[in-house]
Amino acid sequence: MTAKKKNDGHAPSRGMYYNSGNGASLVPIDIGHKQYMGLIDPDTAFWSLVKKNKLGEVLDDSKFIKAYGKKAESFAKEMHKLRFELNLSAVYFNPTERCNLNCKYCYIPETMRKKGKDMKKADMFKALTKLRSYFRKIMPKGRLPQIIFHGAEPMINREAMFGAIEKFQDDFRFGVQTNGTLLDDEAIEFLTSTGTGIGLSLDAPTPKIANKTRTTWEGDGVFENTLKMIDKLRGYKGYNVICTVTKENMAHLPKLVDFFHGLEIPAIMMNILRCTLPRSRNLRPDDHKVATHFFAALDRTHELYKKTGRKMVVANFANILVSILAPTARRLMCDISPCGGGRAFFALAPDGGMFPCSEFIGLPEFKGGNLFTDNIDKVLKTEAFRKVTERKVEDIDPCNRCAIRHFCGSPCPAEAHEMNGGMDKTGAFCEFYEEQVRYAFRLIAERKEADFLWDEWDKDTQTTFDASMLS
Ligand code: SF4
Numbered sequence: 001m002t003a004k005k006k007n008d009g010h011a012p013s014r015g016m017y018y019n020s021g022n023g024a025s026l027v028p029i030d031i032g033h034k035q036y037m038g039l040i041d042p043d044t045a046f047w048s049l050v051k052k053n054k055l056g057e058v059l060d061d062s063k064f065i066k067a068y069g070k071k072a073e074s075f076a077k078e079m080h081k082l083r084f085e086l087n088l089s090a091v092y093f094n095p096t097e098r099c100n101l102n103c104k105y106c107y108i109p110e111t112m113r114k115k116g117k118d119m120k121k122a123d124m125f126k127a128l129t130k131l132r133s134y135f136r137k138i139m140p141k142g143r144l145p146q147i148i149f150h151g152a153e154p155m156i157n158r159e160a161m162f163g164a165i166e167k168f169q170d171d172f173r174f175g176v177q178t179n180g181t182l183l184d185d186e187a188i189e190f191l192t193s194t195g196t197g198i199g200l201s202l203d204a205p206t207p208k209i210a211n212k213t214r215t216t217w218e219g220d221g222v223f224e225n226t227l228k229m230i231d232k233l234r235g236y237k238g239y240n241v242i243c244t245v246t247k248e249n250m251a252h253l254p255k256l257v258d259f260f261h262g263l264e265i266p267a268i269m270m271n272i273l274r275c276t277l278p279r280s281r282n283l284r285p286d287d288h289k290v291a292t293h294f295f296a297a298l299d300r301t302h303e304l305y306k307k308t309g310r311k312m313v314v315a316n317f318a319n320i321l322v323s324i325l326a327p328t329a330r331r332l333m334c335d336i337s338p339c340g341g342g343r344a345f346f347a348l349a350p351d352g353g354m355f356p357c358s359e360f361i362g363l364p365e366f367k368g369g370n371l372f373t374d375n376i377d378k379v380l381k382t383e384a385f386r387k388v389t390e391r392k393v394e395d396i397d398p399c400n401r402c403a404i405r406h407f408c409g410s411p412c413p414a415e416a417h418e419m420n421g422g423m424d425k426t427g428a429f430c431e432f433y434e435e436q437v438r439y440a441f442r443l444i445a446e447r448k449e450a451d452f453l454w455d456e457w458d459k460d461t462q463t464t465f466d467a468s469m470l471s
């Protein structure tokens, strides 16, 4: 065997053999396919699909090992760049702490959502002016940073937010993640004419199920209202609908796919619930049950695509596929370790408080500083941020010996910290993530992966991060 890896000086081995000394690690994994299994280098995320009865031959084939040996270093470099060398390129901007809904899985504490603060228009302009100067220094020419107005419910502070979008139109790409209840014709006209990305939320195809998780403070459902907005946005390319997958709606995911496809929604997300706060854990689905429903829904998107010729991409799953096919082309940053929180983006609270990600906004110990008074680079290096940006799969058991760790990323640090007691713990759904990667490999084995991806997904593989689809 001739797979040569540079001796890094820690052990006197030239890395001549795989799986010993400094040699490449090549780990076979069961992907649940009749014919194929995966062969992965967990360190570099190199992989190959191998016929089960040929595994011995492949591992004994000096050409294969040599070919990998040649690529190993560039794979390792690419992975290192993605994991440790990205610059900030987006901000999740919370213009208010308040929300007119009381969704059962919200990560923002109830008191904030009921009685919290709004950011004043003048402060919003001040914040964006400071961010503009910062991004001008670090962003490559021709690329604009992203501002995603996020919640609570950003439309509660509509006037300030729209004023900011108007004023800073040439400086940022804007998006707004909204529950849709406060949108009206005028707002839709403004957002679509300014090219603002719009993310709506809807969890099920019927009010009975959807209203189990998303209601007003009085307990009234908002299904019809959201549907009205989806209908008004028909034809607008820059919007998506996010469904949060819980034990309440998981069995309805395939029907939801039919429903969304019928509404001609261009892209959706089926995000598994985050269990950061105790109340959301009441909705936690079983890993294997949720995986079964999730894959049935993905299969359904494929059937509908074949039947109608119209693709509806499930963006969060497409991102897993991309993380396998071309790691640096991924658009979302939950399934890489360290995740994007605090390094590719941060979350801004209405009082200027800076947090690594919106998931941490209700957790004061993760406040790294204040945008109005502190230096941004210094905040990114604070202990509050480093706890997240330095959380690596290598330090987490069993992720440190998991072959698919760079396709999973062991999300989410907020969950790990709050639910399982530390950053060196896993989050809520390890077995679901295992199944998800196995499903993705099965699609690749069947050569169906392109049917689940955006058209031209690999056109700009330099795009290492695009927050437009992040929930
Ligand atoms: S894994 Fe969690 S903390 Fe990291 S970006 Fe995703 S939601 Fe935010």
Ligand code: SF4
Residues within 6 Å of the ligand: 393, 398, 399, 400, 402, 403, 404, 405, 406, 408, 409, 410, 411, 426, 427, 429, 430, 431, 433, 434
């Ligand atoms: S959470 Fe589970 S699947 Fe993900 S990297 Fe860790 S051990 Fe692997």
